Amino acid sequence: MGDVILTSPAIRLIRKRFPGCTIDFVVKKQFSSLLSTHPFINSLLIFDKNKNGNPLKQLKRQIKRNNYDIIFDLHKNLRSYYLSTNSGAQQIFRYKKFVLRRLLLVKFKINLFKQPIPIYQRYLIALSHLGIIDDNQGLDLYLDENIKNNISSFYADFFKSPGQQILGVAPGASFPTKRWTSAGFEQVINHFLEQKNLLIILFGNSEDRELIKSLNIKVSPNILNVAGSMSIAETAALMNHCNVVLTNDTGLMHMAAALKKKIVAIFGSTTRELGFFPVSGDSIVIENKNVRCRPCSHVGRKNCPKEHFKCMKEIQPAEIIKAISSFFV
Template identity: 35%
Template sequence: MRLTGDYNCMNCLSRILIIRFSSLGDIVLTTPFIRALKQRFPSSTIDYVAKEEYVPLIAHDPGIDHVYFARSCDGFKGLLALAKKLRRAQYDHVFDLHNNLRSRMLRTLLAAPSSSIRKENLKKFILVSFHKNLFKETVPVPERYARTATVFGVRLDESGPTIHVPSHVYQRAIRILESEQARSSDRSIALCPGARHFTKKWPLEKWIELAGLLLENKDTRIHLFGSKDESSCCDEIQRAYPDVISSFCGKLSLLETAAGLADCDAAVTNDSGLMHLATAVNVPVVSIFGSTVREFGFFPYRSRAVVVEKDDLSCRPCTHIGRKRCPRGHFACLNDITPRTIVQAIDDLLKPDSH
C-alpha cells in the first residue's frame, strides 16, 4: 500500500473516491472493498470512477453514491475534464485500486490524500520468467484492495463479491431466456467459453465434448454466455446440439448476463471476467485455469467454486496476464484437462453436502 496525505484524523472520511477503470473481473472484485468501506464509514459519500462500459456493474451497489466514467478515446483532455469535475467534491481520500499511468495521473490532478494498490509486478515477473516463487503468502485481489485502507481500520467481511441486479433488469433477462425456451429444464448449466487471451481458453472441441456429456442427463439444458466477440465460438457449440443449447453471446448487457447466470444451477468458465460475475450472483462455479496460477490473486473469492488446473506442470505460469500462443507448443495446461474431469467437478459441487 502506498499512501500520500495527512493522516492525523483516521475517522473523518466523509467523501471517498475509488478508482478502478477496468476490467470486468477486477471491478467485480472491488465490491467486497466497497462493502467494507461503507461498513467502516456508514455516513460517508463514496464515488467511483470506471470505464463507461463497466458503470452498470457498480451503479446499483448500495454502497456507491455516484459512478463517473472515463473513456480511453478522450485521452488526456478527457482526464483533465474529469479531474475538474471531481475536484468539486473535495474528497477526503482517493483509493486507487488500478495504479496504472491514467489512475496515477488522475489522482495527481485531484491533489487529494490517496493510497494505491501494491501490484507486486516484480514478484510476478520473477515467478513467470524464472519460476521462483517470492510470494510469502497468496493474497487474493480483494484483500490487496482492502490493504489500501488498513490504516483507516477497514476490514473485509466473510462474504465474496456481490453484483446488484435491479429487478427490472432481471425480469427482462428472464423474458429473453424464456423466448429461447431456455427455462424449461430441471437443470440449467451455463457455459462461458470465452477469455481475453488464448492461453486462458480451454479448447473449443473440449467445450463441445463437455456439452455432450452434460446432455446425457436428459433433464439438463445448456446456456452459453459471452461477449459479441465470442459469438462464433458459442455458435459452434450450439450447432452441435441446437435443440438443447441456447446461446446468449452478444445478446445481453453485462447486468442481463449477470441475471442470466443467476438463473442457472452452475456455471463452467475459463479464468475470465464471467467467472467473477457468476460468483457475484451466487452461482456455483467450476473454473478452468491454464497459464495463470493462484499466486496472482484471481481465483474465485469466498464463493462456492472449484478451480480445475494442472498444477504439476513446470512451465506454469508462463504469463501473469495471458498469451497469444503456448510458448512450448504443447498447451498441456489446458489440453490435458478432460471434459469428464469437469463433469465430475460439477457433480461434486452440486452435491447437497458440498457447501
C-alpha cells in the same frame, strides 16, 4: 469487467466503516452498468475515452472540483496515478500489486507467495490503514430489477420445467492461452445435454461468438447461446438463473462469484498465485500442476511460448465433468 467486480468488497466495507461518507467511483463507460444500481455508491464518475476533447483531463478536473478527502487507487496504472495525484485529496491509498513477486513467478518460476492472496484482499490492504478489514462475505453484484424481470419474462419458455438445473458455460477469454480447448468444451457440453432436466446457457461477448459457433454441439432445445447478444447487465441477470458456471479465468468467472454461483474454473497460462481466482467454498479450480512453465504471463498470451500448450491440452474433459457433477448432486 473483472477488476470492477473485484472492488465490491472494498465498497461494502468502506460503507460499513464510514456509514455517513460519500462514495464516488470512477469507472469506464462500458462497465458502468455493473455499478449503476449499487446501494453503497453515491455517484459514478464515467470515463469515456470516445468523448469529445480530452476525456482524461475532463475527468481530472471533475475529481478535483469534488474536493475529496480520500482517494483509494485500486487500479494503480498510469491513468489512475495521474487522476489520483492531481485530485487534491488529503490522503491517497494505493493497492499493492506485488510487482516483484509477480515478476519472479512469471519470469523465473520463483514463488514467494506463501499462500495465494485473492485480488480483492490485496485491494483491502490499501484500506487497512483506516481500520477496514475483510468481513469474508465475498464479492457483490447488484442486479437492476427491471432488467432482471425482463430477462425472466423473455426466457420464460426456456425456464419451463420446475426443479431443473442450469449450467452456464463461458468458453471464451481475453487471451487464447486462457481458453481451454474447443474439443474439451464440446465433450463437456454434449455430455450434459444428455442429462435429463438440465439446461445449458452459453455466455460470452461479441468476440466469443465465432468461437462458440464453431463448437460441434448437439442440436437441442435445452441449450441457449447468448454470446455477443446481451449487455453486461443482461448477462448478469441471465447468469443469475444458473446453478453452476463453467468458465475459464475471465471476467465472467468473477461475475459468477459475485452472484454466489457454484464455479468450475479452468486455469491454463495463469495460476492462483496471481490472485485472480474464485475464493468461495463452492468453487473448484482445475489446473495442470505438472506443467513447470506455468504461469507464463499474469494476463495471458496470444500463443503458448513453448508451442505445446500442455497447460490446457492435458486437462481432460472427464475431470471437468466430475467437478461439475459434484455440484449437481
